[in-house]
Amino acid sequence: MELLDFFPENMRARWRQYSFCFNEVREIRLRVNHSVRVLCDRDIKLAIVYDERDMEEIFRYLCHDSVYAYEEERKQGFIMADGGHRIGITGELTALENGRYIAKYIRYINIRLAHEHKNVAREIINHIYDAKSGQPLNTLIISPPGLGKTTLLRDMIRLLSNGAAGHEGCNVGVVDERGEIAGAYRGSALLDCGERTDIITGGDKRQGISILVRTFSPRVIAMDEIGGELDAQSIFYAGVSGCGVIATVHGSTLEDIRKKRELDALFEQEIFKRFILISSDSSLSRYASIYDERGNELCGRKQLRAYA
Amino acid sequence: MTGAFGFGYALCYEMNRLLFHYKEQKQMLLYMINEISFLHMPMQEIFAAASVRLKEPYQSFTFGVSECMGERNGRTLYDIWSAKTEQMQKDGECPKAASAILMRIGESFGCEGDKMQIDALRLIEEELSEEIAKMSRENEEKSRLIRTLSILAGLFCIVLFI
Numbered sequence: 001m002e003l004l005d006f007f008p009e010n011m012r013a014r015w016r017q018y019s020f021c022f023n024e025v026r027e028i029r030l031r032v033n034h035s036v037r038v039l040c041d042r043d044i045k046l047a048i049v050y051d052e053r054d055m056e057e058i059f060r061y062l063c064h065d066s067v068y069a070y071e072e073e074r075k076q077g078f079i080m081a082d083g084g085h086r087i088g089i090t091g092e093l094t095a096l097e098n099g100r101y102i103a104k105y106i107r108y109i110n111i112r113l114a115h116e117h118k119n120v121a122r123e124i125i126n127h128i129y130d131a132k133s134g135q136p137l138n139t140l141i142i143s144p145p146g147l148g149k150t151t152l153l154r155d156m157i158r159l160l161s162n163g164a165a166g167h168e169g170c171n172v173g174v175v176d177e178r179g180e181i182a183g184a185y186r187g188s189a190l191l192d193c194g195e196r197t198d199i200i201t202g203g204d205k206r207q208g209i210s211i212l213v214r215t216f217s218p219r220v221i222a223m224d225e226i227g228g229e230l231d232a233q234s235i236f237y238a239g240v241s242g243c244g245v246i247a248t249v250h251g252s253t254l255e256d257i258r259k260k261r262e263l264d265a266l267f268e269q270e271i272f273k274r275f276i277l278i279s280s281d282s283s284l285s286r287y288a289s290i291y292d293e294r295g296n297e298l299c300g301r302k303q304l305r306a307y308a
Numbered sequence: 309m310t311g312a313f314g315f316g317y318a319l320c321y322e323m324n325r326l327l328f329h330y331k332e333q334k335q336m337l338l339y340m341i342n343e344i345s346f347l348h349m350p351m352q353e354i355f356a357a358a359s360v361r362l363k364e365p366y367q368s369f370t371f372g373v374s375e376c377m378g379e380r381n382g383r384t385l386y387d388i389w390s391a392k393t394e395q396m397q398k399d400g401e402c403p404k405a406a407s408a409i410l411m412r413i414g415e416s417f418g419c420e421g422d423k424m425q426i427d428a429l430r431l432i433e434e435e436l437s438e439e440i441a442k443m444s445r446e447n448e449e450k451s452r453l454i455r456t457l458s459i460l461a462g463l464f465c466i467v468l469f470i
Contacts, residue, residue, distance in 0.1 A: 004382070005380050007382065008382050008383075008384060009381070009382030009383055009384075009387075010382075011382075012382050060384070060418060061382075061384065063350075064350050064351065064352055064377060064385075065351060065377075065384055065385030065386070065417055065418055066349075066350035066351045066352070066385075066417075067418065067419065067420050067421075068344065068348065068419060068420065068421050068422045068424070068425045069344075069348050069349060069350040069351075070350075071348070071420075071421060071422065072348075082380070186353070
């Protein structure tokens with residue numbers, strides 16, 4: 001895939017002037033009447049400016065000329081592209097029924113490219129297995145946006161599914177509302193989530209967990225970005241059904257998460273036995289620290305790296 | 309009698325051909341409408357699925373459009389659809405009137421919501437239904453006329469030989 005693939009033919013000539021390595025690009029930021037910016041290891045400003053009409057045309061092209069088919073995603077502020085790339089869209093919103101909103105005029109587009117980094121979780125996977133029973137423990141990954149919590153989650157799913165650190169692989173169910181974990185496009189996982197993994201794309205966590213528990217007997221259920229009370233209830237349901245849970249949440253510290261009232265019940269019941277806190281330094285290297293349910297650090301800070 | 313039959317055949321051939329195209333186009337539109345209503349499928353997938361059910365030349369047409377869209381080479385659905393329609397007409401696979409309807413279908417794509425898209429397609433589908441009904445009636449009338457002409461021509465021949 002190339003960056004060009006995100007743009008209609010009449011806009012491709014200007015992109016051909018640049019030679020970006022697709023695997024190094026993390027984001028393409030399109031802002032109406034402002035220069036396009038490409039985020040690699042640094043933020044690069046391009047001599048390309050799109051106006052209102054261009055933005056609409058790009059959006060239409062990204063929707064494969066079937067805007068109606070992306071209505072549900074559009075209400076959530078993003079669409080998924082082939083390859084599991086998540087495209088954030090916003091601009092002027094208009095109210096719909098049920099208190100929901102949809103972008104009426106699309107003026108800002110953020111193309112976040114999904115890259116697969118295998119084995120980033122290799123050094124920490126051992127800590128999420130129970131030492132006695134050898135079963136995976138309920139784990140919460142905490143990270144500020146953009147530090148790779150979904151990448152880490154995906155790799156943990158893969159390792160749990162295939163088996164790692166001397167443990168047998170197990171059935172893993174993934175509730176992937178936005179298709180970001182598995183890079184799901186039209187229901188098919190394009191990124192490696194392991195050989196014993198069943199993935200539900202779309203819908204919501206509650207519905208997804210219910211389907212997985214009733215019909216797919218997963219040993220572990222994984223989900224991205226929990227936050228609301230309904231999410232907490234869903235995790236409870238998975239827990240009482242005998243499934244382990246691995247989830248991610250936005251935050252910078254353990255205290256941040258404990259302050260989230262919606263998740264209070266999960267902490268009171270000590271549902272999560274492991275917390276993985278992702279942080280970064282000034283050189284953008286990422287680290288993971290692992291804590292138990294009482295907040296005790298289990299091992300030193302580990303650098304997150306992809307291994308071949 | 310043979311002459312009368314020949315005349316009748318020539319008269320009806322074009323009409324039947326057009327009728328076939330209209331019926332296939334209607335079938336295609338109904339397929340699109342149903343897929344959008346129930347599964348919110350994007351056009352590329354609808355065309356791929358429709359290609360299995362439609363007759364030629366619409367089978368190749370929808371399959372070709374779906375393939376082109378899958379290439380993601382920067383062309384919009386309207387560009388692909390128009391080019392394929394023109395090609396089909398150029399190759400003599402589609403009468404001019406049927407090509408005009410196909411072009412209109414191409415112009416109706418790109419609506420923002422399910423309902424809007426369905427309504428846009430439904431409008432053309434209804435027009436096609438009316439046209440099909442009208443042509444079927446005309447076809448029936450012309451068949452009757454040809455049958456009568458054939459009988460008269462036969463009688464004329466008999467009288468002539470006697």
